[in-house]
Amino acid sequence: EAQVTQNPRYLITVTGKKLTVTCSQNMNHEYMSWYRQDPGLGLRQIYYSMNVEVTDKGDVPEGYKVSRKEKRNFPLILESPSPNQTSLYFCASRISSGGTIYETQYFGPGTRLLVL
Amino acid sequence: GENVEQHPSTLSVQEGDSAVIKCTYSDSASNYFPWYKQELGKGPQLIIDIRSNVGEKKDQRIAVTLNKTAKHFSLHITETQPEDSAVYFCAARTPFRDDKIIFGKGTRLHILP
Numbered sequence: 087e088a089q090v091t092q093n094p095r096y097l098i099t100v101t102g103k104k105l106t107v108t109c110s111q112n113m114n115h116e117y118m119s120w121y122r123q124d125p126g127l128g129l130r131q132i133y134y135s136m137n138v139e140v141t142d143k144g145d146v147p148e149g150y151k152v153s154r155k156e157k158r159n160f161p162l163i164l165e166s167p168s169p170n171q172t173s174l175y176f177c178a179s180r181i182s183s184g185g186t187i188y189e190t191q192y193f194g195p196g197t198r199l200l201v202l
Numbered sequence: 203g204e205n206v207e208q209h210p211s212t213l214s215v216q217e218g219d220s221a222v223i224k225c226t227y228s229d230s231a232s233n234y235f236p237w238y239k240q241e242l243g244k245g246p247q248l249i250i251d252i253r254s255n256v257g258e259k260k261d262q263r264i265a266v267t268l269n270k271t272a273k274h275f276s277l278h279i280t281e282t283q284p285e286d287s288a289v290y291f292c293a294a295r296t297p298f299r300d301d302k303i304i305f306g307k308g309t310r311l312h313i314l315p
Contacts, residue, residue: 128307176245191303193245
């Protein structure tokens with residue numbers, strides 16, 4: 087079954103304690119993204135990767151890091167979490183075609199993070 | 203860059219009635235417009251999409267229309283049912299630059315019994 091998995095699904099942590107949210111996809115997609123969803127603000131892209139070892143900032147990258155060492159995995163790292171990073175996080179993946187193929191984007195189930 | 207505006211932010215309709223959600227986009231180069239449905243506790247899922255060379259697309263009770271001149275696109279849900287209650291996101295994709303998908307802020311649709 088084609089899917090994007092995220093772990094953990096729920097996380098409560100304290101300010102300053104480094105954490106990693108894992109993301110994995112089994113569709114051999116080149117393009118992977120992280121989004122955060124906040125009430126009234128919709129889905130905002132944090133970071134994206136167009137292929138292995140290629141990452142770039144999205145619209146709200148401050149306080150986050152990512153890496154793309156393998157095609158299937160795209161972890162999100164919060165080096166020193168703060169309360170304003172309390173949010174619902176989604177990983178997503180799709181084919182990267184430069185716009186020549188209209189391929190849907192698949193989302194993971196989400197990770198709800200609370201930073202105290 | 204692309205900007206997508208979505209209205210309304212909340213919509214309540216009686217079961218069986220129709221619901222319409224409207225979006226506008228700013229970049230005339232955008233050529234693909236997906237709509238996502240997000241149910242409680244889940245990630246967004248694609249429900250219908252439209253390409254810029256098509257004016258309308260229908261899939262059972264769901265239809266999407268696109269007006270390229272006005273840079274408007276809309277989602278229409280007919281004969282609404284309780285399972286249509288969810289958050290809906292429109293999006294626009296701009297090819298060839300950074301190939302990004304930009305989302306609207308979402309519409310929370312309530313189907314009233």
